[in-house]
Amino acid sequence: MAGRARTQGADVIPIHELLARIKWDQAYGRAQFVIGYWDRVSGAEVSVPLERIHIESGARFAFEAVEADGTLHTVPFHRVRSVWRDGELVWSRAARPAPR
Secondary structure (H helix, E strand, O other), rough: OOOOEEEOOOEEHHHHHHHHHHHHHHHHOOOOEEEEEEEEEEEEEEEEEHHEEEEOOOOOEEEEEOOOOOOOOEHHHHHHEEEEOEEEEEEEOOOOOOOO
């Protein structure tokens, strides 16, 4: 399905909907979350704890992430590759093939 990520062959919700659930579902959001996103500069997936991510109210396209060194990055939602909850992968998006 267009716009849907896949985890182990099953359709899962869009990333902005998962992040809203983490924010508003107190029982689910009580865990430790880590967001993995594709960094075009380093050419690798970067993992950032949810506490270092800022999402503007109503944002559906991007969020801001503060790296371990204090660098601030604006990250489009389409670059998110994985979400971990208490060390368990709960959401992932298949990597696209590298451009030729």
